[in-house]
Amino acid sequence: MVAGEAAEAGGGRVSFPYISICFNIFSPPTGNSPTLVAMHAIEKAAALVEDARRICVLTGAGISTDSGIPDFRGPHGVWTKNPGAERTATIQTYVSDPQARERAWRRYIDGGMWTEREPNAGHRALVRLEARGKLEMLITQNVDGLHARAGTSEDRLVEIHGTMAKAMCLSCGRRGPIGEVLERVRAGELDPHCLVCGGIVKAATVSFGQTVAVEDLERAERAATSCDLMMAVGTSLAVIPIAYVVPIAARHGAPVIILNAEPTPYDDMASVLVSAGISDALPRIVG
Numbered sequence: 001m002v003a004g005e006a007a008e009a010g011g012g013r014v015s016f017p018y019i020s021i022c023f024n025i026f027s028p029p030t031g032n033s034p035t036l037v038a039m040h041a042i043e044k045a046a047a048l049v050e051d052a053r054r055i056c057v058l059t060g061a062g063i064s065t066d067s068g069i070p071d072f073r074g075p076h077g078v079w080t081k082n083p084g085a086e087r088t089a090t091i092q093t094y095v096s097d098p099q100a101r102e103r104a105w106r107r108y109i110d111g112g113m114w115t116e117r118e119p120n121a122g123h124r125a126l127v128r129l130e131a132r133g134k135l136e137m138l139i140t141q142n143v144d145g146l147h148a149r150a151g152t153s154e155d156r157l158v159e160i161h162g163t164m165a166k167a168m169c170l171s172c173g174r175r176g177p178i179g180e181v182l183e184r185v186r187a188g189e190l191d192p193h194c195l196v197c198g199g200i201v202k203a204a205t206v207s208f209g210q211t212v213a214v215e216d217l218e219r220a221e222r223a224a225t226s227c228d229l230m231m232a233v234g235t236s237l238a239v240i241p242i243a244y245v246v247p248i249a250a251r252h253g254a255p256v257i258i259l260n261a262e263p264t265p266y267d268d269m270a271s272v273l274v275s276a277g278i279s280d281a282l283p284r285i286v287g
């Protein structure tokens, strides 16, 4: 049985006559306002956050769309509409084809890397959760670096697919701000190599064909087993193995909040399902 708000609405148990009247008279809902069912779910989620002390959060592309960063796998995602682009984003192509590297750096320079984008109210809400002492771990599937830019601490953040904010050498592993490499590209180096060992340099993201770091998976799993509330935000929970943190937390007794526009495979585990705009709903949930 789905434990979410939609099921409750279907059962006719949501009764908001007064709120409904208030809204009709004083505050007509706009196109972006959450529905009454969503508002009820937001209240329930906020109560769970209030009671929790060690919250594990998993975020996906949905939290960054309000920062102007495109979704990759959603119904209108970059890769959904152009599967060929996904095939060329492999590590094998990057390593073997200098022209693929030149194209990648050129795309970043031309703004395809979102280095100028700013965190939104959703990212900032999770910084507040940490300031309240309630954040056990923030695990993100996003590579946009916006959680770190918003101010989430490094020791509370697992960027499971890496980050575009840094570049790394594929030979010696040296990492540094990607801005330094982009400066070299702007100065005329089409395919800049590592200044220490001469190896191929790439954005510090996990491309297709690369494996995620074992220590990151371990940090994520530890947080999932020890948290007292799991919150999945803006993710379709389709990318494994990281999506498994949700059932792991549920199995260890943590209630689960899922805040996402589309259904996920784990909706039936959720104590609360919230279907509302993230940068609007998350600040209300976090308080």
Ligand SMILES: [Zn+2]
Binding pocket: 169, 170, 171, 172, 173, 174, 194, 195, 196, 197, 198, 199
């Ligand atoms: Zn190197």
